[in-house]
Amino acid sequence: MARYDDLNTTSIAYATFISAVVLFVIILLIQALTYNWLTGEAERKLATSHYISADAEIKKQKARLDGYQQVMVEVIPPAADGAVAAEAVTSTKEKRIYIPMEQAESLILKEFNKPTEPAAGT
DSSP, rough: OOGGOOOOOOHHHHHHHHHHHHHHHHHHHHHHHHHHHHHHHHHHHEEEOHHHHHHHHHHOOOOOOOOSSEEEEEEEEOOTTTTTTOOOOEEEEEEEEEHHHHHHHHHHHHHHHHHOOOTOOO
16 A cells, blocks of 8 residues: 555644634633623623612711701610619600711811820829
């Protein structure tokens, strides 16, 4: 038999192995790309979605926090030292003033930054 009639099996095996590896890498790349596309699309939809009733409620709450209000608040008095926990406690209503959030923050920061006064006799 002539030499040119034989197939070069090592070259065929090498080409088959390389093409299988390249195909596997291409499949993984396409899978990663589509996963990235789907995740990005889901995030975009979530970022641009609007919930009318929730947005309106949040807007009302922010408006309440940014203004002054006078409200009646239910206050439960602290329990006495010897009081039994099972006794019924009557709550009272007190008038309170709500202030804007920024003003409350600045007042609290001023209060925390005040230097402490030394105790008497020290």
